[in-house]
Amino acid sequence: MVEFWELVLPLLLGLLILQYLKQLWSSRNYPPGPFQLPIIGGIWWMAAGFSHDILTKLAKQYGNIYTFWLGPQPVVILSGYQAVKEGIIDHPDDFNGRPVSAYIATELKRTVGVLFASGEIWKQHRRFGVVTMRKMGVGRKIMENQIEVEAKHLVEAFACTKGQPYNPLLAITNAVSNVICAVAFGYRYSAEDEEFKGKLEAMEMMGKYATSIVALVYEIFPWMMHRLPGPHQKVFHLLKREISFAVGEIERHREHQNKHEPQDIIDFYLLQLEKSKDDxxxxYNDDNMSYFLTELFIAGTETTAxxxxxxxxxxxxxPEVQEKVCREMEEVLGSSESVSYQDQKNLPFTNAVIHEILRARYVLFLAIPRECVNDVKICGFHIPKGTFVVTDLRSVLLDPTRWETPEEFNPHHFLDKEGNFVAREEFLPFGAGARVCLGEQLAKMELFLFFTHLLRTFKFQLPEGVKELRKEPVLGFSLHPHPYKICAIPRNVK
Incomplete structure (x- = not known):
């Protein structure tokens, strides 16, 4: 037995060294990056100090295009406006693929939905999503009315606090979620609904897991992690629970389907299934529909909220910015109680403030990885087909070569000298190219209408005795603020 291991161990060690040397040799063709160790690649770098600005640190050390090795898999990261532009804007068709994650390959064994799909599944569902959103009135008055209903519910939730310290997380998430629920399922939730609270728990755990070392290890060793206990198993259970919920909603809609007057995305999808049954x-199938709905709910709720x-x-x-926004709305809108999405054209400062919020606090740790579907050369580097590519959109929104004061909250980034709103090509919080966010138009409507309804009704201030709120984000796939409480003082009370 001893002789067996004396022969096998050196052989295994030799194979490991050979594989490592082969990996080092192949890495010479990729952009520079953290030194890769055997088996684990570069994740040691993150384990040494995982923070929300870790990609910024990597870019400062290795340049605006660098390689991070996830085990044996190279991941090329594009940082700063020029590199991102050259990648997803100048070469949109070369970077429109999605890598198959270990979770999809190991747990699902098939590609589903739209967010993580490629090829025909992605093309067909992307097209379906765009067309259906348009049919449901996204960008038009019909959707604006739905958002306004939720904005009024949100105002009522703040009014019930009577100016006392209040954590707005639940009320805001409920309002945003209900817009998505109306689009996807045709109904809304109460903030106290236990099912809604369960969905919040699922989103929070998924967000934390996505940027954890456990998630990185799972991507490298799915065959091992699949069998081991840990937080990943809890997250997968919650995700399956959300998918099961979507399956139940599909069946409920199928039983009461109105083919002549579809009300929500499920109704439209069922009609699409009927049209394409002989193609x-x-x-289009129930599996893809359930994942499409789950992705829509999670992505559409978490980012906007x-x-x-x-x-x-x-x-x-x-507070000086807050008061300037309120003065502008008072001057432009007068005593009118309603705010229209079209009003943003006449509210340049308010519009600039909303854009600056999205710029100063990009809400995702990083954009969802893409896959290079062709050999391509960018920034002087050859990127082979099949390489994973991550666009660091946060670095674009903080690029010191493009923004006057990138680290400061400054609405004048979006205003000219005369105070007119100015669109900026560097403003890419929703991405760009073929993979630009499907819900961009809906998110813009929600942000404007929720924000203006709240600021027309209340003056927001710190609770007595609190000097300031923490401005650094909590690490997760979405970078949300540390829990805080504020006071909403009605503006019509003198």
Missing amino acids: PSST TSLQWALLFMVAY
Whole structure:
């Protein structure tokens, strides 16, 4: 037995060394990056100091295009406006793939939905999403009315606090979530609903897991982690629970389907299933529908709700900005109780403030990775087909070569000398190219209408005895603020 291991161990060690040397040799063709160790690649770098600005630190050390090795898999990261532009804007078709994550390959064994899909599944569901959103009135008055209903509910929730210290997280998330629920499922939740609270728990755990060392280890050793206990198993259980919920909603809609007047995305999808049932190239099915709905709910709730939390925090931190927004609305809108999405054209400072909130606090740790579908050369480097590519959009929004005061909250980034709103090509919080955020238009409507309804009704300030709120984000896939309390003082009370 001893002789067996005396032969096998050196052989295994030799194979490991050979594989490592082969990996080092192949890495010479990629952009520079953290030194890769055998088996684990570069994750030692993150384990040494995982923080929300870790990608910024890597870019400062290795340049605006660098390689991070996830085990044996190279991940090329594009940092700063020029590198990101050259990647996803100048070469949109070369970077429109999605890598198959270990979770999809190991747990699902198939590609589903739209967010993490590629090829025909992605193309068909992306097209379906764009067309259906348009049919449901996104960007038009019909959707604006739905958002306004939730904005009024949100105002009522703040009014019930009677100016006392209040954590706005639950009320904001409920309001944003209900817009998505109306679009996807055709109904809304109460903030006290236990099912809604369960969905919040699921989103919070998924967000924390996505930027954990455990998640990185799972991507390298899925065959091992699949069998081991840990937080990943809890997250997968919660995700399956959300998918099961979507499956139940699909069945409920199927039983009461109104083919002549579809009310929500499930109704439209069921009609699409009917239309394409004889098309052998169709990727429309119940599995893809359930994942599409789950992705829509999670992505559409978490990002917009987090941005609104930052919005109120910044208004309390910069009271002079808050008052200027309110004066502008008073001067332009007068005594009118309603605010229209079209009003943003006449509210340049308010519009600039909302854009600056999205710029100063980009809500995602990083954009979802893409896959290079062709060999391509960018920034002087050859990127082979099949390489994972991450666009660091936060670095674009903080690029010191493009923004006058990137580290400061400064609405004048979006205003000219005469006070007119100025669109900036560097403003890419929703991404760009073929993979630009499907819900961009809906998110913009929500942010404007929720923000203006709240600031027309209340003056937001710190509770008595509190000097300031923490402005650094909590680490997670979405970078939300530390829990805080503020006071909403009705503006019509003198």
